[in-house]
Amino acid sequence: MAKRAKKTKEASSAPAEPQLSAVERLKRQRAIVESIIQLTEPLCNAEGIELVHVEYQREPGGLTLRFYLDRPGGITLDDCVAVSRQLEDILDVHAQALPPYRLEVSSPGIDRPVGKLADFSRFKGQMATVRLATAINGRKNFSGILAGVVAETVQLQVGDETISLNFNDITRARLINYNGER
Numbered sequence: 001m002a003k004r005a006k007k008t009k010e011a012s013s014a015p016a017e018p019q020l021s022a023v024e025r026l027k028r029q030r031a032i033v034e035s036i037i038q039l040t041e042p043l044c045n046a047e048g049i050e051l052v053h054v055e056y057q058r059e060p061g062g063l064t065l066r067f068y069l070d071r072p073g074g075i076t077l078d079d080c081v082a083v084s085r086q087l088e089d090i091l092d093v094h095a096q097a098l099p100p101y102r103l104e105v106s107s108p109g110i111d112r113p114v115g116k117l118a119d120f121s122r123f124k125g126q127m128a129t130v131r132l133a134t135a136i137n138g139r140k141n142f143s144g145i146l147a148g149v150v151a152e153t154v155q156l157q158v159g160d161e162t163i164s165l166n167f168n169d170i171t172r173a174r175l176i177n178y179n180g181e182r
Contacts, residue, residue: 026133026171032056032098036065039094043086044069049079053113056101063101065091068108075107114173120146120154127176130156132169143176 033054044051052068069075069083084105091103114120114128124146132140142165144158154165154173 029056036091036095039090040067040087043090044083047079047083049075049083052108053115055113061102063099064104065098065101066104066106068106068113070108070112080105080107108178110175110177110179112175112178114146114175117149117152117154117167120167120173121149123175123178124148126178128156129172129174129176130154130165130170131172132165133171134169136163136165 033056036056037051037054040054041051048071050070052070054068055064055066057064057066067083067087069080071079084103087105088103091098114123126146127143128146129141129143132142134140142156142158142163144156144163147155147157147162149155149167150164152167154167154170156163156165
């Protein structure tokens with residue numbers, strides 16, 4: 001884990017940022033994450049490592065930029081350290097506009113994040129929890145079995161019902177008790 005140096009800001013020189021709606025914040029956060037993925041995925045591929053998921057979010061200690069990495073046979077602590085050092089260099093050069101953040105590099109663990117549309121098909125049949133930005137029938141949180149993808153709609157089997165979730169409305173998805181590829 002690396003911590004990026006904090007930048008100093010002059011209070012009077014920059015106007016206050018306007019309050020964004022939840023949807024606008026989600027779009028902005030996704031745009032930042034997508035640009036970071038474009039910067040860092042080639043490094044992971046060159047190292048023979050899958051970039052599973054990237055999170056950029058506010059947490060009690062400030063902003064955190066978290067990378068989840070995996071490879072066949074699992075990821076080691078040494079892999080995480082080596083990639084972390086390289087990511088830090090890339091981000092310091094190419095992502096200077098980001099406010100100060102804490103960089104974390106980790107394995108996906110048993111509650112593996114699912115962030116790519118293809119992963120919802122790849123892990124078909126696995127139990128997952130999914131959080132949405134917009135409620136469906138008054139609910140934003142769902143748990144069920146991934147049943148595949150149709151166009152950009154994720155199918156989730158919840159009890160006897162299959163629920164269609166718009167991929168772009170998913171704010172967080174994780175497998176439950178996942179123990180590796182079959």
